[in-house]
Amino acid sequence: MAKASPLSEQERADLVAYLDGELTGEAARALEAKLSLDPAARAEADALRRTWELLDFLPQPQPSLRFTHHTLQRLAPLQADEQRRRQRWCIRCLGLGWVAALLFSAWVGYVGYNWLVPREPGERELLQDLRIIENKRLYDHIEDLDFWRALDAPDLFGEETSNS
């Protein structure tokens, strides 16, 4: 017949914590008092301590050699996905960079050329716009055809007709 434990559940839990060095303060002092006064409790504490000490002699379980291999094998697809995502992102960045570079080149080319090489009109330009160049003296003062027509009034510059 098993002898009744002199320790309550709470006290046993405190004792385990005490042996693990995790019990502090008032609770530790109370347990120490009980152990010094109660031989049965002290016996149980000794039994538990010895059990604890025996655990140190048990063989430590070692992970199998395949464990690392299996883990890495399982991680590999995840790593590949991540790598593919990064590659896609890099390609997109590169594409955007190229588009930006092309636009920038076009802008620099256009602005730069017009700034460095001012257009000097020649005979080709004269032939293309001959009518305008010939009449420029008049066109300069006439902004559009509506304005031109409006000037054609008898009190402005229009011709006088018999019915006006």
Add this chain to the structure above:
Amino acid sequence: MTISRSSLLLLPVLVFGLAATPSEEGTSAASDAAYLERNRQLLNKWKADPEHYARLQRDLRDFWALPEPKRRQLRQVDHAFHQLNVKMQKRLWRVAERYVAWLERLPEAERQQIEKTKDTSERLHLIRTIRERQWIEHLPRKVREDLEKLPPEARAAQIIQLRKQERQQRLLWSRPPAAKQRGK
């Protein structure tokens, strides 16, 4: 088809080159061979007159010194004008010549004022005001004094009446003598 990296590297250079190549402005209709040939013949004729050719060269430089929107505007005016029938072209041409001659004779301040007024209706109002003032200044003194005594509304009506009389008088004078006899 794969594109090598070196080709891609050359792409911005190519775009730069294309952008730096000057585009030919206003060449859509003007590039027409017949149009250019006609202009070439005209130009050869005008080259015989050094003064005319020198003016063309000067106006060409001035035209190309204008900002692009202004050049476009001149092209639009020219294009719209040449869409009109010949009779209307001749009529408007005489109007433009009278207007520009008048403008060039105006005092500098008034000319500037007209040219700085961008709004067409405001500009026309200003031109009309100056024309009316000039017209009144050339009236006989007695008529002018009578006109100045009138209140604004009656004055405006009297100006219309006087102008009408003046036009009729001028038409009468411009007719040949036989027509004048018949008109009596």
